[in-house]
Amino acid sequence: MTPAEGAGAGAAPAWVIRDLGRADLPWMAAQEVRMFGASAWSRELIQHDYLYGLTRYRGIELDGGLVGYSVYGYDGDAFHLLNLAVVPEARGRGLGRALMDDFMAEARHEGAPDAWLEVAVDNEIALALYRAYGFEDVRIRRKYYQPEGLDALVMRVQLSGYEPGF
Known part of the structure; x- marks a missing residue:
C-alpha cells in the first residue's frame, strides 16, 4: 500500500503499510499482550504461524515506527481477517481504516x-469499522476468546460489488 493519500499535496506521508518481517514479531507479540491481555496470541503462536501458516502479516508505520498490524489469509475459498490492531x-487517525483498505x-x-x-461482541469500535466495510453479522461463537470466555461475532462480506465504506 502506498503512503497516506490524505497527507496533503507535497506533505510527507503520514503512514506506510508494509509486510512485517521476522524482526517485527517480538514487537507484535508485545503489543498483543498489551492490548489483548490473557487472550493475546502468544509469541510462539505468532512465530509458528508466520513461518508455517498461509497468512500475510502487515504492519502500519506512523512517523517511521510501527503502530499497528493485521494478519489475514486466503484458503482458496474465502479471505479471513485473523487479527487487526492499532496501539x-x-x-483515531484512520489507521484501522487503512489496514482494512489493505485487507x-x-x-x-x-x-x-x-x-x-x-x-469480540463488546468491541464497539471494531464492530463499527467492520460494518462500515459492509460486513454483516452471521452468528455468535460462544466463549471464542479464551481464557476470558468472551463471545465472538462472526461477520462476513460478499466481495462482488464491494465499495469502500469511507
Whole structure:
C-alpha cells in the first residue's frame, strides 16, 4: 500500500503499510499482550504461524515506527481477517481504516468471493469499522476468546460489488 493519500499535496506521508518481517514479531507479540491481555496470541503462536501458516502479516508505520498490524489469509475459498490492531496512542487517525483498505484490496486482488472475521461482541469500535466495510453479522461463537470466555461475532462480506465504506 502506498503512503497516506490524505497527507496533503507535497506533505510527507503520514503512514506506510508494509509486510512485517521476522524482526517485527517480538514487537507484535508485545503489543498483543498489551492490548489483548490473557487472550493475546502468544509469541510462539505468532512465530509458528508466520513461518508455517498461509497468512500475510502487515504492519502500519506512523512517523517511521510501527503502530499497528493485521494478519489475514486466503484458503482458496474465502479471505479471513485473523487479527487487526492499532496501539492505543495511535488510534483515531484512520489507521484501522487503512489496514482494512489493505485487507480488502488484497481480497479483491485474489478474487475471493467473501471475507470473514471474528470480533469480540463488546468491541464497539471494531464492530463499527467492520460494518462500515459492509460486513454483516452471521452468528455468535460462544466463549471464542479464551481464557476470558468472551463471545465472538462472526461477520462476513460478499466481495462482488464491494465499495469502500469511507
